[in-house]
Amino acid sequence: SVLFLSQIPTNAAGLIECRCHPFWSQKYCPSHENDNTARCCSCERLESRNARYVALGDGRSLCLECLESAVMDTGDCQPLYHAIRDFYEGMNMRIDQQIPILLVERRALNEAIIGEKNGFHHMPETRGLCLSEEQTVTTILRRPRIGENQLVGMRTYPQKLIRRCDVTAILVLYGLPRLLTGAILAHELMHGWLRLKGYRNLSPEVEEGICQVLSYMWLEAEVMPGFVNKPSTSTASSSSSSSSKKGRTSAVEKKLGEFFLHQIAYDASPAYGGGFRAANAAVKKYGLASTLHHIRLTGSFPI
Template sequence: MSWVFFGIVNVSVVMLVTYQLLSTRFQTQEASFTKAALTGTAMSAKRNCERLEVSLPLKKQNTPMGMNYVMLGDGRWLCLECMESAVMDTYEVQPLHFEIREFFEGLNMKIEKEFHLLLVEKEALKKAEEKEKIDSQHGVVIRGICLSENQIVTSVSERPPMGQNKQPIGLVTESQMVVSECEVTAILVLYGLPRLLTGYILAHEMMHAYLRLNGYTNLNKVLEEGICQVLGHMWLESQTYASTDASKKRECAGFERKLVEFLKNKIETDGSPVYGAGFRKVNHTVASSSLQETLKEIRRWG
């Protein structure tokens, strides 16, 4: 399966572009992020924590460059550094949920309504997308959804135990009907992503929820996805300082700072005509005025 990165489908081109990007912006992680994929014989890129990896038999999970990966229950791969902060079940994501609600409140955008936040497998996310009749953009991988319809969702309810080499063993799931009296029934996010990527996705989906709960209906898709990307980017920006403050306490702070910059750059340079162009359009308006004024403009623009 090819990895669509910045709108590019061809794997060899993806790897070249990614190598050039990371080697110029993130020199210290050039080898671990890219070189293993570039030197492998069976090159394949699978999307999860944004690293490239070499496609290997299940029993041989070390790349030629020594980078280790574990396979999640739904077939996705995760590097060990990202595994350190991976959010693995619905219970684990709740503190991040509350943190992002506080982030919105700090922007004078408090979300009053309560609704489900569930971590799910790839297949459950796909089924929910189909039931919501979401018209996903070509080449865009869905990793989160803001639901407006009542439906049965199967979520990851318990962190899987870790076996040899930190390999997750089994997965505990439960099915439940998500129902709400408001315009949002639930937010679903793909499980097993590193905390920063999970937080960015959640901030993006929470902005969709804010718009629906505050009467922003029938918005232009470019504007809606654009403002949601702006909020995700703003949350990542807030984590730049949070990571710096935590550097004395956490050995992974240096890695997290690099991941923040990588994710921000990916948003800023996204070639998608909806997500990328939408972000740049809305972000320019926010920079020229304010977030609140931009929301007023979006309501007028529709």
Template sequence: MGAVWHPECFCCNACKRPITDYEFSMQGNQPYHKSCYKELYHPRCDVCKQFIPTNSFGLIEYRAHPFWLQKYCPSHEHDGTPRCCSCERMEPREAQYISLDDGRKLCLECLDSAIMDTNECHPLHLDILEFYEGLNMKVKQQIPLLLVERQALNVAMEGEKNGIHHHLPETRGLCLSEEQTVSTILRRPIFGFGNRVVEMMTEPYKLIRRCEVTAILVLYGLPRLLTGSILAHEMMHAWLRLNGYSTLRPEVEEGICQVLAHMWLDSEIFSGSGSHIASSSSSSSSSTSSKKGTRSQFERKLGDFFKHQIESDTSAAYGDGFRVGNEAVLRYGLRQTLDHIKLTGSFPY
């Protein structure tokens, strides 16, 4: 310490009480009780709220989510602590996530703007159609949009003859071109004891092939912004098929679909950022705002997270495809990029 202290002045900088122990901690030339120091500076786990334990080398080791920065003991990765299927945050011990009946867990903040059944999705469907129209890419055909459970999505995936690219860790939307019967969610589930689904109403829906695309399926129970970005992605698959684009390489097809999903998120975040001035234009006032009118702080952050997920995706098709595609669209514009894809099957460089 290099200084001389009178015992009566040798007080802890946190609790101000005298330090009589032989062992104490120093920080910024100030002494602390060991326990006070730990309370102040030792990181606590956001999941179990305990001090993060030291590993076998005596170092404090923790994991942190790259976007939310939620930090937690490494053990929670294997001890069955659930993650929200939408925002990926781990369930803190004092919170209770809701359980969707297909095994997914959803945090309460994501639940807040979640779209739970096919009817609830209707205004969002119109928003996406309007978004495509605004890009001069009107989808003229009527394509049914169905909200489904995970199992129904997997069954439909198997019913498709043409290859479907799997998006890890989970496929959350599909653009179908076969005639199949799909189990769709008729009415939002009712949650009971322990935040579990106690009642759920589904209905078989027979798809009829009137054009290249028979339906778009999206997983239910996801926040509006995520549902919308999945829908914008699948709508782009539909648009490509309906506009005579031949089978594209996965990184080109998934890449350009992710570009559209990302563009839609951008437009939503932008239109929701100045909520008090956003409604000044009459043409878009009916559909730009979220379910509850103005967007919450959390929903905006969630929008940023979904963009971040698209941007940092490590897969070749979705991630690299998006980055190359986005670069091309920034440089040449969407129209020219699409024309180039139609002609050559690849992105312009």
């Protein structure tokens, strides 16, 4: 799609200068990066004149395509969470502990990060957190309604989290589409799995990298039902996904899923991007179980 291309003014050299999104190929004037034009917090596309975005109330905006499948409250998230736990079980990575999953606002997530003692590596815009400390977290109890280009009527509740094991809860930012919410959940659940299985003192590259691999694998299973990444799932007895249970993923949602896969694969950060590529290479070569065993023994990926 083309954004404002016919209205882009020429520069000093008399040429039209525009930027282009690497995945969506959306063209836009460079000035829109700094003039408060809304950018979807999920898919990164800029708001155009014929497609107004919805303000989430915390500085984030959501396009209507992402809003269509947005997960808005803690209750909304439970079926997705259970489907991802089933996915883990299908990978022979069953999690017996009942870890609470809470959908939260941006401020509550940031406050929880501050309360974590070992939260030493997070992305600039953190969208999920695997908690290990006891905290009181404000969770979203009732989904907001859509008013005039903004959400209204949200009901929140301060929930006291009790530490019963090495993982207290998983927090996920509210208002993101189902596939992105699920990808974040799959990532954070892997942090939980590693802690519960006794993996300690891993470098950011190793821990975030292997967590991104699980996120990527779940997305692949959702976007391409029937797709089996055999080297990655060589130890899996079955790989169930929520999309196979609820029917086919829509074309719009499938394209979003492909974008989220692209984001993981081409992330430029050392921990999340470099870590993912190293972890993925190891999993493709040796399988997930052998890679995890090697990480347990050495704290590094097999080469």
